[in-house]
Amino acid sequence: MSASTTQARPVPAAVGQRLLEISGLKVHFRTDDGMVRAVDGVDIGVDRGETVCVVGESGCGKTVTAMTVLKLIAMPPGKIVAGSIMFEGRDIVPMSPAQMRAIRSKQIGIVFQEPMTSLNPVYTVGQQIAETVRHHEGLSKKAAYERAADMLRLVNIPSPQRRVHDYPHQFSGGMRQRVMIAMALSCNPKLLIADEPTTALDVTIQAQILELLTEMKERLGMAVMLITHAMGVVAETAQRVVVMYAGKVVEEATVEDLFANPRHPYTQGLIRSIPRIDLAATTHTRLEAIPGTVPSLLNPPKGCRFAARCRYVTEACLAAEPPLVEKAPGHKAACIL
């Protein structure tokens, strides 16, 4: 099923150099019921100019991982318990708030899931984009507005000169997400984190936004870390894929490899649960789902976290957690099989 959905993409020249290296990251949240181990030892690397998809069900720690890279999680109750986040060779974890502010938007831009609520309703989109570039690049008010209009043009918003003066409520959901992307890219960051940027949008708009992200990436040459729960999005955009489950990475591979030869039963389940129009038309099979739900991260099970839902579960799975090991060159999985 992989060959038809993924084709080789042009690889930018700068690939090969690590831009972001998350290793051993643990983020825990203190709640009334106890510690929630939202992210429990995650390793993700992103090369320059590369698109990495982080995929997994709701509640598996994808968003927390993304937010932690910019330290946008609420601390407290959140806490980075262990691990490092190296960005261009510098560790983000011990950085001061002032150092973080210099990285946000300027080095790493972020697009959120909800375009309807992510913009401030009382300022024009121009003001909101201009605010970012004025803060980071010290542009004059006029120059900042020109940059804002340029950014709107870049993300294909019609009549940008007029639209910069409009308020968010005068834009549709898809258009607002374009504004968010324009804002995130306005300072030309080296990395764009997109946290489920299409989840809240109509299907047709989703495709447009993904196309826009790919186009932006190619024009501006930045790296993209795309958080999603849709395997279809992964197949369409990613070069490398990281599959997360219950706060851990369970598999990592190139997109071709992952779809051709998924090693972890969870990944196999995710791929099987993609709706397929060709099968729906011919046979009367129901859409496959992975039974059960993600285990509570308050008190995760001792062995493999997927064991309770796994069709190949063995004694060994329940006894100890399988480590993430290289099964083939560039293909890692955390499964004893």
Add this chain to the structure above:
Amino acid sequence: MIAIPSLLGISVILFTVLALAPGDPFEELATNPAIPPEVRLQLRASLGMDDPIYIRYFRWLFAMLQGEWGFSFVSRINVDQLILQRLPTTLIVIGSSQILALAIALPVGVLAATRPYSIFDQVVNTLAFVGFSLPTFFTGLLFIMFFSIWLGWLPFVYNTNITATGWQWWWEHIRQSIMPVLVLGLFQGAAWTRFVRSAVLDVIRLDHVTTARAKGLPESRVTIRHVVRNALIPVVTLVALQMPIVFGGAIVTEQIFRVPGIGSLLITAILANDTPVIMAVTFVFACLVIFFNLLADIIYGWLDPRISYR
């Protein structure tokens, strides 16, 4: 635009209620043996008191529109003069107390909300709770006991005939305004602090605040431009809606501190059945309340671009 019909409606209700209310300004004359009943009846007729209510209402309305507010039955002074004597005092006392209340509520509420459940927040919450639980007539008496009687720092009766000149005159006026302003201001301030805190807490966890942080803006700018600015919208509504209560509370405070404002004028007029004065003062209150609502609508349109006036 709705203001004019509202005022007309208010005036109709006021007039009818006052006309139907028991009590007669001529009661005093009735008990006076020097005035025979015929004279009293003649007086009534000459003042138009025996006409039907609606005729009297229209007569009042047209006179009012021409700036003819009638004269007080009791003091024989024109009502507009009487009100103009008293209104500035009330507006100054209420105005400064509301400014004081906002000056307390905005910074304290915002600071408490940005540090939820900290010691500062808990102290603020407790004080605010105490502040708005104590009625103004109680705190007013406490203040008089403490500052005027025990410490002897402040006068407890408001004096309009201050003879001093220059700086001394200002000083005396400020000294005697401190207590009424504090009593009203602290009470409102306590209530508003809690409201500002919850309004800010509502905004602070919205997505667009995270967006603002993701831009790399300093926390102070995020708070002022992206949190407080949005939280002001419900605060303006509350402040405007509370204006009638504020004027009501001012009547009580004016009585306690003997402030010769419009509130104490109303009380004396009611006790004396001085209908023209009651009518005019309540109408002025209604105008003030409607004016503040109008002001709130204007500020609203300026704060929230989603509301537009065509």
